[in-house]
Amino acid sequence: MTSTADRTGLISSVETRLREVGRVVRNSMLDAMPDGDPVQWLYGPMREYPARPGKALRPALCMSSGRAFGGSADDLLGVAVAIELLHNAFLVHDDIADGSEMRRGRPTLAAEHGVAAALNAGDGLAVVAGQVLRRATRRLDRDLAELVWGEFDTMALRTLEGQATEAGWQLDEIVDLGPEDYLNLIMHKTCWYTTIHPLRVGAIIATGGQAELSALVRFGFHFGAAFQIRDDLLNLIGDEAMYGKEILGDLYEGKRTLTLVHLMATATGSDRDFVRDYLRLHRAERSEDMVRTIRALMDDYDCINFTSEFAEGILLTAEDYFEEAFADAHAGPDLDFLRSLVPYVWARWR
């Protein structure tokens, strides 16, 4: 990535493809939604997040990985839609747990309809994800279908383990954490369901379960970690309108991001005390002034640069693992798309 023109071209080609997949998957998600009552208190709220355009990274990874390994779009689409529906179910519940107010540029379900309706809507989305996956796996040989279901169960549990750990760190005021704790957290909370699972399940369906999966885990972990770190950074340095969530929302929550973990580990004297005291407060007790101070300390202790450099190192490793993970895949637009994702995250960084 040397020239601005290359960079613009890369971003545009990746995002065009993501938008195409997003449109197809969004329509399929909405088509899968039950047509019953109560619309006002259940089925209406259930449609809201799926109707708001998201990144569609997960279904795009599943479709491209599967096709690169020789799978058919017909076998893959339903599984990709199920992944995105489950992702939406997680988002709805996450937003309750975090007390978030904005999601994809609009109020969260809990902010708009109350906690009870949001809870039920999240549960409902998980049920519909299961229905879609069941229809999709009916096309497959029974043993292969079981393998795919096993992947989904593992992914769901990994994700919950990560979310539970993150919430536990906040609740129990855990402050002595290093980068390795953060990486272990996002391996569970983000990478498994955002990158590793979609890549694996696509490959499994395409190869009848014969694909070598451990290299996909290595690539998916490094790519997914860089993706999550970038997302966390955007919350610190991004633009609210583009980002779609509250800027600095993670600081209000006390979310242990790599940047905050680095600040906790490097701040000294009264700065250190300030950070520790801050993390012991409840969300409602954290004032805008305090949040601004924490944000300024992150500059003082060079935490933003640390985070960027850390992530760039991970992305370089991801690039190496990519060739290993897709050594048996077919050349073509799907493999090209997957390969371009690493420099894409890099390009979006700057």
Add this chain to the structure above:
Amino acid sequence: MTSTADRTGLISSVETRLREVGRVVRNSMLDAMPDGDPVQWLYGPMREYPARPGKALRPALCMSSGRAFGGSADDLLGVAVAIELLHNAFLVHDDIADGSEMRRGRPTLAAEHGVAAALNAGDGLAVVAGQVLRRATRRLDRDLAELVWGEFDTMALRTLEGQATEAGWQLDEIVDLGPEDYLNLIMHKTCWYTTIHPLRVGAIIATGGQAELSALVRFGFHFGAAFQIRDDLLNLIGDEAMYGKEILGDLYEGKRTLTLVHLMATATGSDRDFVRDYLRLHRAERSEDMVRTIRALMDDYDCINFTSEFAEGILLTAEDYFEEAFADAHAGPDLDFLRSLVPYVWARWR
């Protein structure tokens, strides 16, 4: 039911069987729980409700219905365990939505571990329920397995529809409701997953999907409605230690029970205004004095008797439907147990 001795014998024989099923199912639920980390923030909380002895009515209905129609215990147990696990998942999320403090005689998960941990634990229990059901349906012919899964999806959506409606009535301060609205609510919220689904799915497995299901729906609805009305009544007139939840908790919540619906429909003048004003308050604004006043108005307007008589009428209908629903079932202890449930609810009433 004429003599006290008969009544005591009936209660004791039903409860002995429920305890037996409960013990087996409880052990199976705990065995199915993943053995991973974090114990403290996810897998520990997930074990709590399954480890607290519950009524075990749902798995007992599934096992007995299946065996009465000629099914084998081996084919039925996993499905019964999955039903109970999903029930526990619902309870965890319900207790968050309702802001409840006690469940089965101990603090709710949200009260003990916070909302985020309870949310994740409920999601995790639903995932484990799916894993158990998947193992159980692997024994079955693939079409029959699909039929069973379809039943589970329908049951889960019906339950969510009911829960969402109940929460919506409270949130939007809906007060103009009649008994038919209440019955429609509990058909969704309670009967489908408490009685109709376990009875149907047991019969489906036993008969390879050939059982006549509509008569089971009619029996299950009437029996389940009486069961729910009794449960609501216990919250008004019961003993806290025996009941395991806060007495009058439903009044604090403003839960639209049949008794409250009747009070809303029959109270006049300033009593009517008091009830309507009360229902417009948030839970935290409802004082003990107000709750006591509502409870006293229920006596003044004879609402407890109305509720009892209403439910006794439903139980008589359930008794008629029982014979129709189980006309093709085999005589024996399973059929005897199912038949004794109607007078059991009746006997527990008095």
